[in-house]
Amino acid sequence: SYVLTQPPSVSVAPGKTARITCGGNNIGSKSVNWYQQRPGQAPVVVIYYDSDRPSGIPERFSGSNSGNTATLTISRVEAGDEADYYCQVWDSSSDHPVFGGGTKLTVL
Amino acid sequence: EAQLVDSGGGLVQPGGSLRLSCAASGFTFSTYSMNWVRQAPGKGLEWLSYISSGSSVMYYADSVKGRFTISRDNAKSSLYLQMSSLRAEDTAVYYCARVSSAFRYFDYWGQGTLVTVSS
Numbered sequence: 001s002y003v004l005t006q007p008p009s010v011s012v013a014p015g016k017t018a019r020i021t022c023g024g025n026n027i028g029s030k031s032v033n034w035y036q037q038r039p040g041q042a043p044v045v046v047i048y049y050d051s052d053r054p055s056g057i058p059e060r061f062s063g064s065n066s067g068n069t070a071t072l073t074i075s076r077v078e079a080g081d082e083a084d085y086y087c088q089v090w091d092s093s094s095d096h097p098v099f100g101g102g103t104k105l106t107v108l
Numbered sequence: 109e110a111q112l113v114d115s116g117g118g119l120v121q122p123g124g125s126l127r128l129s130c131a132a133s134g135f136t137f138s139t140y141s142m143n144w145v146r147q148a149p150g151k152g153l154e155w156l157s158y159i160s161s162g163s164s165v166m167y168y169a170d171s172v173k174g175r176f177t178i179s180r181d182n183a184k185s186s187l188y189l190q191m192s193s194l195r196a197e198d199t200a201v202y203y204c205a206r207v208s209s210a211f212r213y214f215d216y217w218g219q220g221t222l223v224t225v226s227s
Contacts, residue, residue: 031212035214042217048211048213048215096169099155102153
């Protein structure tokens, strides 16, 4: 089955840029979605189709995908961005969704 | 706006059964495929099961295949997950999630319902 690899944690100072990676074999050929999950809450999509933002998601959130790595970039990080972030794709062989292990973003 | 409300969780003994429900509102439920996703305490998201809009296609993760059954009642705008032969490792918060009609991502999630498997 398809495996997505994320760093367990990323730390960033307020106002700086956070980059969260999601590694997978030729992930650039897949459509990647990113979800934000704050403690005690359900996940919320912040990026879909590699780089599209749903309405209501700040422009500070952006995504890219190429080769074996997809990246979620959060510019001008705020305290409220502190959360767990998960990447997700559909495994083409099984047509099942697959989630990365998640990355805890800490705002210093 | 679309809303999903999960219910049915609780404490169940190992080997027991439980049925989860997800009540949908604010959209035409019968036109969307639906999924169940769970999250064990302190762990990541795990996809469990998918059902197409008309119930003709269903998929399961290997971890629950043969033990869990997904179903839906479009007349009641409700999604279900029948869980049997429950194990301690099934302890988790269970979410229903809708797949966007335009792109394949989970655009709406229920609030989750906690299932605890323990004697």
